[in-house]
Amino acid sequence: MGVGRRFKKQGPPATLEELGLNLKRKPNSETSQEPVKKRRRSGETDVKKLVRLDRALRGDQESGDIQESKKSDVKKQKQEKKLVNKDAQITFPPKFPFLAVGSQDDEQAEEVEEYNDNDGNAAFGVPLDEASLSDLDDDEIAQAELEGGSSDDSVFDSDPDEQPRRMFSEDEDESDAEAQLTAANIEGLSRKLDQEQAQVEAEAQQELEDAALQTNIAKDEGVLDSVAAQGLAPDLAVVRTRMTETIRVLGNFSALADKTKSRTDYTEQLLSDICTYYGYTPYLAEKLFALFTPAEAFAFFEANETPRPVVLRTNTLRTNRRTLAQALINRGVVLEPVGKWSKVGLQVFESPVPLGATPEYLAGHYILQAASSFLPVMALAPQPNERVLDMAAAPGGKTTYISALMRNTGAVFANDANRQRAKGLIGNVHRLGCKNVVVCNYDAQKAFPKILGGFDRILLDAPCSGTGVIGKDPSVKTSKNERDFLALPHMQKQLLLAAIDSVDHKSKTGGYIVYSTCSVTVEENEGVVQYVLRKRPNVKIVDTGLGNFGSEGFKTYMNKKFDDKMPLTRRYFPHRENVDGFFVCKLKKTGPTPKNAGQANGSGEAEANTSMVNGHKDKSDTDGETAEDAADDGFGGFDDEEDQKYIAQAEKKWLKARGLDPKAADRKNRTETKDASQSKSGSKKKAGGKKHGK
Numbered sequence: 001m002g003v004g005r006r007f008k009k010q011g012p013p014a015t016l017e018e019l020g021l022n023l024k025r026k027p028n029s030e031t032s033q034e035p036v037k038k039r040r041r042s043g044e045t046d047v048k049k050l051v052r053l054d055r056a057l058r059g060d061q062e063s064g065d066i067q068e069s070k071k072s073d074v075k076k077q078k079q080e081k082k083l084v085n086k087d088a089q090i091t092f093p094p095k096f097p098f099l100a101v102g103s104q105d106d107e108q109a110e111e112v113e114e115y116n117d118n119d120g121n122a123a124f125g126v127p128l129d130e131a132s133l134s135d136l137d138d139d140e141i142a143q144a145e146l147e148g149g150s151s152d153d154s155v156f157d158s159d160p161d162e163q164p165r166r167m168f169s170e171d172e173d174e175s176d177a178e179a180q181l182t183a184a185n186i187e188g189l190s191r192k193l194d195q196e197q198a199q200v201e202a203e204a205q206q207e208l209e210d211a212a213l214q215t216n217i218a219k220d221e222g223v224l225d226s227v228a229a230q231g232l233a234p235d236l237a238v239v240r241t242r243m244t245e246t247i248r249v250l251g252n253f254s255a256l257a258d259k260t261k262s263r264t265d266y267t268e269q270l271l272s273d274i275c276t277y278y279g280y281t282p283y284l285a286e287k288l289f290a291l292f293t294p295a296e297a298f299a300f301f302e303a304n305e306t307p308r309p310v311v312l313r314t315n316t317l318r319t320n321r322r323t324l325a326q327a328l329i330n331r332g333v334v335l336e337p338v339g340k341w342s343k344v345g346l347q348v349f350e351s352p353v354p355l356g357a358t359p360e361y362l363a364g365h366y367i368l369q370a371a372s373s374f375l376p377v378m379a380l381a382p383q384p385n386e387r388v389l390d391m392a393a394a395p396g397g398k399t400t401y402i403s404a405l406m407r408n409t410g411a412v413f414a415n416d417a418n419r420q421r422a423k424g425l426i427g428n429v430h431r432l433g434c435k436n437v438v439v440c441n442y443d444a445q446k447a448f449p450k451i452l453g454g455f456d457r458i459l460l461d462a463p464c465s466g467t468g469v470i471g472k473d474p475s476v477k478t479s480k481n482e483r484d485f486l487a488l489p490h491m492q493k494q495l496l497l498a499a500i501d502s503v504d505h506k507s508k509t510g511g512y513i514v515y516s517t518c519s520v521t522v523e524e525n526e527g528v529v530q531y532v533l534r535k536r537p538n539v540k541i542v543d544t545g546l547g548n549f550g551s552e553g554f555k556t557y558m559n560k561k562f563d564d565k566m567p568l569t570r571r572y573f574p575h576r577e578n579v580d581g582f583f584v585c586k587l588k589k590t591g592p593t594p595k596n597a598g599q600a601n602g603s604g605e606a607e608a609n610t611s612m613v614n615g616h617k618d619k620s621d622t623d624g625e626t627a628e629d630a631a632d633d634g635f636g637g638f639d640d641e642e643d644q645k646y647i648a649q650a651e652k653k654w655l656k657a658r659g660l661d662p663k664a665a666d667r668k669n670r671t672e673t674k675d676a677s678q679s680k681s682g683s684k685k686k687a688g689g690k691k692h693g694k
């Protein structure tokens with residue numbers, strides 16, 4: 001029976017104090033000489049008294065005459081009982097009948113059931129002990145005796161002779177056995193003890209091995225042995241030292257490696273230690289590790305342990321950076337410009353006031369925003385009087401920046417599929433004084449360009465795995481699995497195709513799409529861009545205009561070569577730029593989407609509707625990813641099944657060179673071949689490539 005129902009029905013149960021009992025344990029020095037068995041037997045007797053007392057308190061009393069005669073007997077024994085009570089611990093039988101005994105009607109019986117937990121213990125949360133009873137008022141004890149007599153055995157077995165050993169702990173049993181040690185049984189007892197000892201040790205070892213399995217440190221037998229010997233959990237200092245040592249060896253393998261170990265052995269040990277030390281799942285640790293050299297991977301994981309600096313963006317619709325900085329300095333805030341790359345960012349080192357509640361904040365003079373979130377908007381470079389779409393906009397950090405750069409002119413359509421988040425977006429739009437923003441609440445995959453199209457620029461700050469913001473949200477370490485890294489890129493591709501199809505390639509001032517994520521994985525970044533380049537030959541990668549800040553996008557990955565212009569995309573990392581991990585790609589739409597571009601997801605209808613709703617949209621701009629596309633969404637260029645063998649070989653070589661398990665490629669290829677054949681069997685259309693994500 002749940003607590004909720006109980007409380008609703010009759011309120012919380014009365015405490016024992018409310019029933020007149022003091023639950024505090026009293027010093028028991030005077031009874032310390034009592035024999036153990038006797039004390040326990042007394043304890044049982046006194047539980048019954050407590051039960052009787054409860055009855056008494058409930059008014060279930062015998063006649064006055066009988067009470068009087070029993071009272072006098074009880075009073076004679078009272079002093080002796082008090083001594084016993086103080087030291088004994090009560091053992092409750094199943095379904096402690098504290099209330100049941102005294103309850104005569106059904107409802108009270110039900111109450112008792114509710115107050116007992118599933119194990120039959122009284123669910124008051126306060127352990128009753130013998131000392132409670134010692135605090136009973138004399139009359140209450142007498143009353144309890146009167147009420148219960150000795151006839152309550154059916155409810156609470158108090159016969160100490162029938163079940164004496166149940167009252168003793170195993171330790172006590174042992175002491176008894178030892179006390180009876182004789183020459184005749186010494187050998188048998190000693191053998192028994194040896195067996196028990198061996199069992200305890202075996203269990204301890206098993207526990208250690210289970211723990212080691214969970215933390216993946218079983219590989220280093222030396223450490224495991226020493227941990228086992230000491231009976232300790234893995235020592236993180238040891239794990240850290242071993243990580244740095246492994247990285248040192250991997251950095252100069254031929255000179256430093258133990259000749260009996262391969263690079264794969266070292267890499268596996270390092271990955272295992274990363275999981276143990278930083279708390280990543282093996283799957284994600286390996287995925288992120290593969291982006292860097294071992295030494296840089298270590299720096300990346302290390303940087304993810306701390307959040308990035310607090311940064312605020314000046315809202316130039318309301319103030320300028322110098323004025324804002326001065327106002328905040330006057331409040332004791334220690335800050336400085338975020339870097340030469342931004343004219344509006346201020347990095348905060350210290351603040352005696354909550355930055356989300358200053359008068360300047362409330363007046364919309366700034367917004368707290370991660371520095372890397374400025375970058376996609378800077379790349380988008382919206383111009384005054386343009387028509388701009390922020391496709392996944394909530395809570396509006398980027399929308400409000402776009403609006404400010406446009407000086408509150410033109411129109412910014414700020415869309416988000418999540419209604420609640422869209423409300424937060426509205427709040428920011430109002431606070432920051434953005435008057436050129438229209439907030440919408442659509443699933444962008446379905447709505448654009450079907451409902452609206454013909455934009456001068458579109459920002460797609462896509463929903464992503466968040467592997468760039470682990471410092472802010474460490475739950476990513478364990479919450480993202482293989483499924484996410486299939487589903488998210490699929491959605492990102494759909495959204496980016498929709499974005500491309502919603503831009504007006506004839507725009508006089510624009511025709512740009514910026515794609516960004518706060519993830520660092522290739523599947524969600526270069527992989528997505530490569531896919532849309534193949535599906536939409538009418539777009540090309542252009543320079544983001546972000547200068548040298550950040551790093552180039554990957555030219556190749558896992559033996560796949562990306563578009564020649566992929567290095568024009570920008571990557572940002574916590575350990576390199578001390579900003580959240582981010583990816584920014586700028587695309588220019590050069591013409592209408594060709595008629596033979598893939599069409600799905602009701603795109604024919606979308607095309608028809610769009611031409612009615614606005615005159616901007618390219619007639620042919622429709623698409624969606626088919627099931628075949630999904631199987632075909634690799635990084636491009638592998639059309640023939642006969643290439644599989646060569647691809648697998650190349651992949652193995654690549655993995656081996658990085659010290660990763662080449663067998664992983666076998667497993668993956670088997671799965672992909674199966675997926676691809678399933679998808680091909682469901683479609684007549686020839687695949688343009690093969691999925692080849694990591």
Ligand SMILES: C[S@@+](CC[C@H](N)C(=O)[O-])C[C@H]1O[C@@H](n2cnc3c(N)ncnc32)[C@H](O)[C@@H]1O
Pocket residue numbers: 373391392393394395396397398399415416417418421442443444445461462463464
């Ligand atoms: C990375 S967040 C956007 C952050 C935002 N650009 C900013 O700077 O404040 C991604 C957003 O995409 C939204 N989203 C997810 N799926 C969507 C979809 N199919 N259509 C539109 N928005 C979507 C989520 O609700 C989430 O708010």
